Amino acid sequence: MSEHRKGPSDGAEPPDQASGSNKEQWTDLQQEAKAKLETGRAGDDPDPNADGESADLRSPITWLPTVVETLVAVALALVIGAVLIALSERKVIEAMPYIFSYPQDFFRESWDAISSSYAALVKGAIGSGSAIGTTVERSAPLICAGLGVSLAFRAGLFNIGAQGQLIIGAMLAGYVGFSWDLPAGIHLLAAFTAALLGGAAWGAISGVLKAQTGAHEVITTIMLNFLAGSVLLYALSKEAFQREGSDNRLSPPANESARFADVVGNTHWGVILAFLAAIVVWWLLERSTLGFEIRAVGANPDAARTAGMSVPKIYTLAMLIAGLLAGLAATMSVLGRGDSLSPTMAGTIGFDAITVALLGRATPLGTVLAGLLFGALAVGGVAMQASAASTPKELTQVLQALIVLFVAAPAFVRGITRMRAQGSDSALMAKGW
Template sequence: MSAPLSPQTETVTPEPAGARSSRDLTRWLPTVRDTLVAIVLAFAVGALLIIVSDEESLEALGNIIDHPGSFLVYLGDFVRHSASAVFDGYSALVLGSVGSASSLERTLERSAPLICAGLGVALAFRAGMFNIGAQGQALVAALAAGYVGFTFDLPFLVHLCAAVAAALLAGGLWGGVVGLLKARTGAHEVITTIMLNQVARFVVLFFLAKEAFQRPGSNNLETPVVAESARFPQVFGLHLGIVLAVLAAVGVWWLLERSRLGFEMRAVGSNPEAARTAGMSVAKVYVAAMALAGMLSGLAACMTVLGLSQSVTENVMGSVGFDAITVALLGRATPLGTVLAGLLFGALSAGGVRMQTSAGIPPDLIQVVQALIVLFVAAPALVRGLTRVRRRTTTETKEAGA
C-alpha cells in the first residue's frame, strides 16, 4: 500500500509576468469598450441636437409633413441638410482641436490643467474620498503663485520654482485641511470641500481688493502680470508647463502602484476598517491623500497663471476644478485614463470655438456632449445592455442565415 500523499508536497508555480499582463488586459477591456461606446453614444446624441438646431433641416422636415405627396423629395433634402450640418459641425470640432499646429497647441494648453486637477480628484477617489474641492484648491494656489510671480525679483529658474512651490504649498494646505477634518472629526469631505470652495472664492476676492494685489492704474479686481522670470518657457509657442502634467501623471501612477503610501491609499479606499485592522493609519492616509490632491490642483493653477493668463482674477481658473471631477470619472480614476480624458475634454473645449465660428453651432452643445459622456459612463449597465442587444441581434441574424 502506498503511503498517503502529504499536503506539503504541492508546489505552487509562480504566475508568469506575461500571463499576469494578459489577465490585466482582459480585465480592462470591458471598461475600455464601455467608455468608447459611451463617447460614441454621446456624439450620436450630439448629432441629433445639431440636426434639430439646424434651420434648413427643420425646414425640410416641415416640408415632409406639409407635402406628403412629395415625401421622397423632401426626405432627401432633410437627409442632405442633416448630414451636412453634422459633418460641418464635427469637422469644425476636429479642425479646431487638432487640425493645425496652433489648434493642437491650444488643445494641449487647455488639457494640461484638466489633467493635473483630474489627477488630484482621481487620487482622492482611490483613497475612498470624493474631492469636490479642486476648484477652491486651485484658486488659492493661483493667488499664491501669482503673488510670488509679480512681487519678487528673482533669477529665471529660481523665480519659476518659487512660484510653483507657492502654488503647491497653498493647494496642499487647502486640501490637507479637508483630510484633517475627516480624520479628526469625521466631517464628510463632500460637505467640507463644497464649503471650502466658497471660502476660497471669497479669500481670493478679499486679497484682490487689497492694494498689494491690485494692478496699477486699474480698478478691476486683477493682479499685475506675472514677471517673465516666473513664466513657463515656451517652445514653438507651447509652454513647457505641459511637461509637468505628464510627469505628474507618471508620479501618480508610481505612487499608487509602486509605493507603500499608494498601497495604503488603495487599501483604505477599498475597506478602511480592514486597513485599520491591518495596522494602517487611516487618518494619515486621509490627510496625505487630500494634501496631495490639493497639490495637484495647485499644479493645475500653475498651468493657468504661469503659462496662460499670467495674472489672477476671480475667474482665473474658469470651471477647471469642476471639470476635473468629470475628467476623473471618465478616466476611471486611473492616471492613464485621466490623461486621455483630459486630452478629450481639452480637444472639445478648443474645438468648440471653431464649431461656433465656422459652423454656427451654439457653444453650449459641447457642454451637452460632455455631460452626455459622463451620463453614459456613469451608467455602464445601460451601455452594456445596448452592446449586448447589438451582439444578440448580430448573432441571431447569423444563425438565421445559416
C-alpha cells in the first residue's frame, strides 16, 4: 500500500525523534513547498537560469518596463481621444469635404478643437489650487476602494463587490452620523468605525463562502452588490432614514459633529486617510507576515497549503480587509462632503475601483496614481464640456476605457510601438478572473 504524505494543512504533526526516515521526508516536503512558493509554480521545477535580481519586484529591471508600457497605453488613449475630439467638432466635419483642396482648414480646425479640449482638461484638473483639491478629493474614494480590489487580487481573488461593500459602509456611517447625538470627535469616530465595520462584514461574507464552501467570489460579490442596493432602498423607505416631514428616499446629511474637518480649501481629513491607507496596505503586503501569506496564497494556494498556511483564513481575511477599505471609501462622501444617502449615492465608485486596480497593476503605488488619474479625468471632463470646443464630458469615460484596454493588453501595445518585452509583469491578478 502506497504511503500518503500529509502536509501541515492536512492536520499531520511532525514526526517524533524516533522516526528518523519520516522526519527526513517531512523536512524534504517543507523545503520543496517553500521552493515552490518562491517560484510561484507548484507543478514545475524552478528555472535554473532564472535571474534572482529580475525576480525582485523592488528592482527597476522588473517594474520599469511595466511603467513604460502603462505610459505608452495612456499616450495611445490620448491619441485616439484626440481623433474623437476632432471628429466631434462641427467645423472639422464641415471642412472634411474640402480636405484635399484646402487641407490647412481641416488640420487647423482639428488642432484648435484638440488643443482647447485638452488644455481645458488639464486646467480644470490641476490648473489651480482649488482644482487640485477637487481632483484629490474626487480621487480619494477611488483610491480606497481600488486598494481593496488590489489586495484581493494579490490573494488570488477577483473582488467585484466593492460597490456593495461601499453602500453598506455608507448606510451605517450615515445613520450613525445623522441619528446619534454624541460630542464632536466621538461622534466622528463612531460613524467612521461603523463604516469600516459595515464594509468589512459585507466583504467577509464572500470570503467565508469562498473559504468554507468554495463559492466563487465573482458570483457572490455580484449578488451581494444587488443585495446591498436593495437593503439601502428598503432602509430609505423607512422613517428612520428619511428627512423629517418627507417621504422621499433621501436621508438627512451627517451632523457637523460627525464630519471630517477641512484641511486646505475643499479637501478634508478623509483625503489624508486615503493616502495613509495606501501606505498601510503597502506595509501589509510587503513587510508583514500576513502580507507574505496573502501573496503566497495568491501565487499558488496549493504550495501555500503544503507549507502550512491556512488558505481559508487568508481568503476570509483578504475579503474582510478589502471590504474595510471599501467602507473607508464610503466615508469620503458621507462624512467628508456630507452627502445624503440616496439610491444613486454610491455612483459607480465600486466598479471604477476595478479599473483603478487594473491600471495600477494591483500595487498600492500604482493604485494611488491610477486613482489620481481617473479623478483628474472626471474633474477635467466637466471643464472640457465648458471649453470652446464644447467636448462632451463622456469622452473622459472613453479615455478611461481606452487606457484600461491598452493596459490589459500589453502585448498589443508592444506590437504597435515595436517595444521589446523586458523584465516580468509585476501585476498579480486573480486566478479566477
